[in-house]
Every structure is written in structure tokens, then in C-alpha cells.
Amino acid sequence: MFAETTSVAMVGAEPRPVRVEAHVGGAKDVFKLSGLPDTAVREAKERVRAAVASSSMSFPARWITVNLAPADLPKGGADYDLPIALGVLGAAGTIPARAVVAVGELALDGSVRTGRGALGAAIVAARLGLPCLVSDDAAAEAASVAGADVVPVRTLAEAVAVVSGDEPRSIPPRPRRHRPPAADLAEVRGHPLARRALEVAAAGGHHLFLHGPPGSGKSMLAHRLGGVIPPLSDEQALAVACVWAAGSRSREVDPVPPFRAPHHTASLAALVGGGTGTIVPGEVSLAAHGVLFLDELGEFPARTLDALRQPLEEGSVSLARRGVSVTFPANVQLVAASNPCPCGYAGDRVEACRCQPAAVERYRRRISGPLLDRFDLRVAVRRLHAEELQGAPGESTAAVAERVAAARAFQTERGSLNRDLGRAVLDELAVTPDAGNLLGRAVDRAGLTARGYDRIRRVARTLADLEATDKVGEGHVAEALALRGSW
Amino acid sequence: MRDVRRVERGEAGYPPILATIEDPPQELWVRGRVSDPPAVAIVGTRRATRYGLNLARRMGRAVAEAGWPVISGLARGVDGAAHRGCVEVGGVGVAVLGSGIDVWYPREHRELGESLVASDGGVMSEYSPGTAPEPWRFPARNRIISGLSGAVVVVEAAEKGGALITARLAAEQGREIFAVPGDVDRRTSVGTNLLIRDGAVPVLGAVDLIEALSLVLGPPPRSEEKHELELDIPGGAASVEEVVEVNGGDVASVLSTLGRMEAEGKVRMEVDQVLLA
Numbered sequence: 044m045f046a047e048t049t050s051v052a053m054v055g056a057e058p059r060p061v062r063v064e065a066h067v068g069g070a071k072d073v074f075k076l077s078g079l080p081d082t083a084v085r086e087a088k089e090r091v092r093a094a095v096a097s098s099s100m101s102f103p104a105r106w107i108t109v110n111l112a113p114a115d116l117p118k119g120g121a122d123y124d125l126p127i128a129l130g131v132l133g134a135a136g137t138i139p140a141r142a143v144v145a146v147g148e149l150a151l152d153g154s155v156r157t158g159r160g161a162l163g164a165a166i167v168a169a170r171l172g173l174p175c176l177v178s179d180d181a182a183a184e185a186a187s188v189a190g191a192d193v194v195p196v197r198t199l200a201e202a203v204a205v206v207s208g209d210e211p212r213s214i215p216p217r218p219r220r221h222r223p224p225a226a227d228l229a230e231v232r233g234h235p236l237a238r239r240a241l242e243v244a245a246a247g248g249h250h251l252f253l254h255g256p257p258g259s260g261k262s263m264l265a266h267r268l269g270g271v272i273p274p275l276s277d278e279q280a281l282a283v284a285c286v287w288a289a290g291s292r293s294r295e296v297d298p299v300p301p302f303r304a305p306h307h308t309a310s311l312a313a314l315v316g317g318g319t320g321t322i323v324p325g326e327v328s329l330a331a332h333g334v335l336f337l338d339e340l341g342e343f344p345a346r347t348l349d350a351l352r353q354p355l356e357e358g359s360v361s362l363a364r365r366g367v368s369v370t371f372p373a374n375v376q377l378v379a380a381s382n383p384c385p386c387g388y389a390g391d392r393v394e395a396c397r398c399q400p401a402a403v404e405r406y407r408r409r410i411s412g413p414l415l416d417r418f419d420l421r422v423a424v425r426r427l428h429a430e431e432l433q434g435a436p437g438e439s440t441a442a443v444a445e446r447v448a449a450a451r452a453f454q455t456e457r458g459s460l461n462r463d464l465g466r467a468v469l470d471e472l473a474v475t476p477d478a479g480n481l482l483g484r485a486v487d488r489a490g491l492t493a494r495g496y497d498r499i500r501r502v503a504r505t506l507a508d509l510e511a512t513d514k515v516g517e518g519h520v521a522e523a524l525a526l527r528g529s530w
Numbered sequence: 531m532r533d534v535r536r537v538e539r540g541e542a543g544y545p546p547i548l549a550t551i552e553d554p555p556q557e558l559w560v561r562g563r564v565s566d567p568p569a570v571a572i573v574g575t576r577r578a579t580r581y582g583l584n585l586a587r588r589m590g591r592a593v594a595e596a597g598w599p600v601i602s603g604l605a606r607g608v609d610g611a612a613h614r615g616c617v618e619v620g621g622v623g624v625a626v627l628g629s630g631i632d633v634w635y636p637r638e639h640r641e642l643g644e645s646l647v648a649s650d651g652g653v654m655s656e657y658s659p660g661t662a663p664e665p666w667r668f669p670a671r672n673r674i675i676s677g678l679s680g681a682v683v684v685v686e687a688a689e690k691g692g693a694l695i696t697a698r699l700a701a702e703q704g705r706e707i708f709a710v711p712g713d714v715d716r717r718t719s720v721g722t723n724l725l726i727r728d729g730a731v732p733v734l735g736a737v738d739l740i741e742a743l744s745l746v747l748g749p750p751p752r753s754e755e756k757h758e759l760e761l762d763i764p765g766g767a768a769s770v771e772e773v774v775e776v777n778g779g780d781v782a783s784v785l786s787t788l789g790r791m792e793a794e795g796k797v798r799m800e801v802d803q804v805l806l807a
Contacts, residue, residue, distance in 0.1 A: 235781040236770045254801070383802055390769070390802030407801070423802040425769050485793040506782075517790075522782055524789030525770070529799050 046133030046140035055369030058163030065130030078111030121148035247461035247505030255424030300333035421528025477517035555656035562652030565599035568680030574608025582686035587615035594621020597751030630661035676700035687721030
């Protein structure tokens with residue numbers, strides 16, 4: 044008379060198990076659904092009824108109550124169809140009541156199509172030690188979760204057969220998705236300064252600001268950062284996949300760090316998260332543990348850039364709506380690019396800049412203040428001349444990535460990326476006497492601000508990590524001074 | 531002034547190199563220290579261009595950093611800039627005045643003169659205290675400037691003027707003369723271009739100057755480590771990439787040197803270029 048299956052609801056980026064309790068009682072033909080369902084979930088009744096009939100089973104003409112627990116968790120989407128159908132059939136005694144995790148929408152002909160819940164369901168199933176039923180097309184995504192026993196089902200009939208004890212089919216090989224070959228740093232010729240800055244940025248997770256004329260290669264460089272930073276740990280990869288699932292985007296648990304490059308016309312919600320209805324993560328969260336690339340930084344509305352500050356500061360973003368509050372990760376490495384002036388050619392060695400000095404000044408001020416302060420590294424990217432374009436290929440991504448990984452290992456040991464070193468920690472930084480002297484002189488002569496001083500010390504720590512030295516040396520401070528730029 | 535001493539020719543404390551010129555001063559009024567030879571005179575027009583001032587200052591620095599005392603006349607323009615560059619890097623500098631040793635001319639250079647004394651250099655004059663700065667005294671003073679020096683560098687000079695007089699005197703005294711070339715029709719370069727035509731060694735910048743001086747005066751007294759701080763910044767303003775290209779070496783070490791130079795105030799890192807300060 045009673046059966047229970049399990050499904051999943053996403054609270055932010057966190058999958059929570061939902062118990063689908065089904066009870067079949069009195070003789071009257073009633074179907075009640077409770078537990079904070081949205082419209083799509085409420086319509087499950089009709090789809091389940093039709094799908095059961097299409098699968099040559101009889102739907103119990105009795106008093107049916109289905110409750111989705113815990114009741115205070117909002118539930119949306121059609122993924123509850125399959126667990127409801129299995130629960131009702133189990134409670135009616137049509138099929139054995141067996142504990143499974145199931146997610147999928149039922150078509151009226153009985154076929155199963157799993158939506159955004161596949162990854163969360165697999166995580167919940169792995170945690171509970173239960174088999175996880177999903178449709179074929181979602182099986183690969185679900186199976187990327189370590190420890191998940193994923194059972195692919197094409198139809199309700201197949202799901203019933205599995206629950207009844209039939210041997211499940213093996214997971215269909217995922218159609219080979221064509222992944223474009225990763226862009227390699229070897230393709231970048233010249234640009235010694237930008238290449239150095241990219242390596243240092245990768246090694247310390249520092250936010251990087253590239254400025255230079257159009258066509259100088261800023262975005263080409265930015266796109267290659269992803270290959271240089273270390274692959275995600277299992278935990279990080281899973282966290283990222285969960286954020287994507289929360290945004291209704293399919294992403295397998297994949298060690299390749301995400302790279303997101305939203306256009307400057309993207310809305311505030313698209314960037315930091317929010318939206319109507321379910322709260323979805325923004326680009327700053329989709330890029331978690333990876334790279335967020337903002338091209339034409341000065342073109343982004345000031346409001347948008349302002350909203351990015353706190354997520355960047357805290358490494359997470361909290362979004363609240365109708366009493367529900369969710370937190371998404373936002374620990375991204377920010378890379379931004381900008382032209383040096385409105386026409387783009389200030390400082391170019393060939394093309395003359397057509398801008399009035401005041402216009403250049405105004406343009407540069409658009410990128411300023413607290414967000415600019417977040418960029419530890421700011422470097423000019425110049426257009427190459429012909430010989431450089433035909434020059435020898437640069438060092439490969441693999442070679443740079445190896446040094447970066449070694450530098451990162453020290454930071455993992457210390458428990459924090461150098462990007463996140465606060466003033467208190469920096470004040471305790473071990474520096475050689477010479478390095479201390481140089482820092483002092485830089486404050487006196489180069490007019491360093493307190494924030495600038497912190498940036499120098501963070502980058503100097505990274506440079507020391509790249510050389511595998513405990514103490515920050517004078518040369519590290521000196522190079523950090525040169526890399527801080529003066530935008 | 532308490533610390534003024536009077537030194538007669540032949541007495542201890544009278545610079546020996548000065549005694550070798552044709553008409554050495556009979557007496558000298560000295561504050562601070564008379565530099566040990568060899569010293570380098572950096573002179574030029576009082577009506578210098580910004581370019582000339584900048585160059586004089588950089589050369590003053592470079593010479594002082596290499597460890598040679600910088601000698602000049604504390605006048606406006608090139609003289610003052612050279613002294614200033616020398617003081618900025620804590621070098622030893624000597625000013626030879628055309629007035630009494632207690633009369634600052636121009637008056638606003640008093641502080642600069644005092645800082646020469648303060649940083650182990652000195653101020654001297656052949657005129658007794660209280661002597662007013664009269665135009666006719668300056669050419670005579672110039673023979674002391676060149677007389678104290680092993681080499682004379684003329685940064686900017688018009689066709690007629692004190693700087694060319696100093697150069698002529700220096701030539702007569704057998705000192706090596708260096709001159710900075712410039713546009714043929716620029717007033718402040720006519721003099722130096724003439725000097726080059728007549729046999730002066732053209733110098734193409736601070737780094738070039740030090741190299742040329744080393745050939746005449748022997749290796750710079752100051753150790754090499756200081757010298758490391760010199761990077762050639764083509765044209766005085768260049769992108770980091772160009773600096774790397776011109777100076778060679780890996781980016782990281784060029785960047786480190788640039789950082790040090792900036793901390794020393796020698797270069798300014800602008801948005802898209804490195805500027806010699």
C-alpha cells in the first residue's frame with residue numbers, strides 16, 4: 044500500500060535527496076500530489092497516468108497520495124515523473140517496491156527523458172548507495188560521478204523491468220563529442236612580457252589585466268590560460284558540474300577548468316546569477332575554479348562590474364529570493380582585456396592614436412577603483428611586427444603548465460592561493476633583508492599605495508614559488524614591481 | 531660660514547691636478563672635500579632644452595654611479611641638472627663657483643650646493659668670500675672646472691657661450707672632450723656639433739658615456755653591481771618588449787632590473803611604456 048523512491052532537488056549547487064512517498068488506499072479514483080510542487084510537477088499526474096497505460100500496465104483506479112518530502116524544499120521540473128510512476132506502481136503492488144534513485148520526465152508513450160537532475164541524482168545515489176535510473180542521453184553525465192551505479196533506461200517499461208530484477212543494460216557509449224583541440228601557448232609568438240605575466244598569473248591564481256590595441260593578441264593569450272592552470276581536483280570538478288547542473292547546463296565531472304567569456308552586453312543576472320523563478324548561477328559561478336574572461340572590460344556597465352566585486356572578494360555569491368537563499372561558488376580567476384584608448388591605438392608603434400588626451404584619460408578612468416585593485420598583474424600587449432609573427436613558436440602550454448603546477452603545490456600546502464593572501468598574512472611574509480629594503484624604497488619613491496603594496500607582495504610570493512624558494516627575495520619584489528603596471 | 535677653508539697653491543689640500551694647468555689659481559676657497567681625481571666635468575648651456583636637462587641629469591647619475599666625481603659650475607640649465615643627477619644617486623660632486631664661496635648664484639641653487647657638501651662633495655671658488663657673480667669671472671672659473679677633471683662632457687651648447695670656452699680650455703689642458711650630437715639647426719646643439727666636427731668624441735647616451743669614459747679614465751671605480759641597474763631604454767621611452775629585445779636576457783631578469791630602476795626613481799613605468807626618469 045506504500046512505496047518510496049528517491050529523487051533529487053537542487054538547492055543552489057547542492058543536490059538534496061527528495062523522498063517520493065506514494066500511498067495507494069481507498070476505492071475512490073483520486074490522485075493527490077503534495078510537497079511544494081510547481082506547475083510542471085503537478086502536471087506529472089497526467090503524464091504518469093498516460094505513460095503507465097502506454098506501457099501496457101494498468102494504473103490503479105484508487106485513492107493515490109504522493110508526497111514529495113521534505114515538503115519545504117521547492118521542487119520544479121518534470122524529472123519527478125519517473126520516481127512518481129515507480130512509487131505509485133510499487134504501492135499498488137503492480138511491481139516490487141525497491142529503493143532506487145530515479146529522475147526523468149515521462150512522455151505519454153512511456154519513454155524517459157532525464158532533464159537537469161541527472162548529475163544531482165547520481166551524487167545522491169552514490170551517497171545513499173542506491174542504483175540511479177536516468178535516461179540514456181543523461182547516463183554519461185551521471186556516470187561521471189565517482190561511485191554512482193548508473194542504470195540507463197529508455198522507457199518506463201525498462202525501468203519497471205530493472206526494478207523487478209532484470210539485468211540492467213550497460214551504459215551506452217556516449218556519442219564522441221568533438222572537443223576542439225585545446226589552444227596551445229606554442230602558437231603565441233613573441234609577447235615575452237604577456238607570456239611571463241600569464242605564467243605568473245596562472246601560478247598564483249592572480250587576476251590578470253591585459254591592455255593593448257585591437258588585434259594584439261589579448262584574447263588569444265587569455266584563452267590559453269585555461270590550459271596552463273592545473274586540472275581540477277575530483278572535488279572541484281564535481282562542484283563545478285553541480286553549479287552547471289543548477290544552471291540547467293549539462294557538464295560531466297571533468298577535470299578541465301571551465302573557461303567562460305561573457306559578452307559585455309550580458310545582463311547583471313547572467314553575470315552574477317539570479318533570474319526569475321529558480322535561482323540560477325551566473326557566469327562568475329559557471330567559471331568557478333576556472334577562468335572568467337571579460338573582454339572589452341571598459342564596455343561592461345559600471346553597475347555590472349560593481350556587482351562582480353563582492354563575489355570576487357569572497358569567492359562565492361549569495362543570491363536570495365522569496366525567503367530562499369542559495370550560495371554559489373565564485374572563486375574564479377579573472378582575466379580582463381581592454382583597448383588602451385577609445386580608438387585603440389594609444390602607444391601603438393605603427394598606427395597613430397586619434398584620441399584627445401582627455402578622452403584617453405576618461406576612457407582609462409572607466410576601469411578604475413576597487414575592481415581594478417583586484418588585478419595583481421596589469422600588462423600592455425603590443426602588436427607584433429612582421430618578423431615576430433614569423434618568428435619561432437613560443438614555449439608550449441605543457442612546459443609552462445609544469446612550472447605552474449610546481450608553484451601551485453606550495454600554495455596548496457600553505458592552504459591558500461597567493462591571490463587570496465590578505466594583509467595580515469602578507470605582513471608575516473618571509474622576505475630577505477634586501478627584499479625588505481627594496482619594498483621600503485618602492486613605497487617611498489614609486490608612491491605605492493597600501494593596496495599596491497599588497498599586490499606587490501602577493502605577486503612576489505608567487506615569483507618565489509615559481510623558483511621554489513621559501514623566502515621572497517629582492518629579485519622577486521623587483522619583478523613584481525615591474526609587473527604591477529600603471530593603468 | 532664656519533667650514534670655509536682657504537688653500538694656497540703649494541699647500542697640502544690644493545688639488546695636485548689643478549697645479550698642472552697653465553694658469554692655476556693662487557688660492558682656493560673650499561667647503562667640503564676636494565674630489566680625488568679622476569673626475570668628470572659635465573657642462574652646457576644655461577638655456578638648456580628639456581631634452582638637454584633630462585640628459586644632463588641622467589649623465590650626472592650615471593657618472594656618479596660609476597664612481598667618478600661630477601664637476602660642474604652650479605649654473606642654471608645643464609650644470610644644475612648634472613649636479614642634481616649626481617646628488618640623487620648619492621654621488622660625489624664638486625661645484626666650482628664664479629662668485630665668492632658664500633654667494634650663491636643663482637640663489638635657488640643654494641640648496642643644491644649645500645647638498646653637494648653634505649654628500650661628501652664640495653664647493654670651491656678662487657674668489658674671496660663676498661665676491662659678486664660678475665659675467666667676466668665665469669670664463670676664468672671654467673678653466674678650474676676643466677682643470678679638475680680628467681674628461682669634459684658638453685651636453686648642450688650654443689655656438690657661443692661658456693660651455694664652448696670650457697671645452698676649448700679643456701682641449702688646451704689636454705683633457706678628453708665629449709659632446710652630445712643634436713639636430714644641426716637646433717641652437718642648443720650647434721656648439722656640441724661643432725665640437726664633434728673638431729674632434730670631440732660624440733656620446734650617444736648615459737650608457738655610451740660610461741663606456742667611452744672607461745676608455746679614457748680607466749674602469750669606473752664603483753663595483754659592477756651598481757652597473758647592473760643600467761638597462762638601455764631605446765629613445766628614452768620604450769615598451770617593455772623593446773627593452774627586452776635591445777638588452778637581451780630573459781624577461782624575468784629584465785623585469786627585475788626595471789623594478790629596481792623604478793624603485794630608485796630611474797625609470798617610470800607608464801601604462802604602455804617605460805620612460806627614463
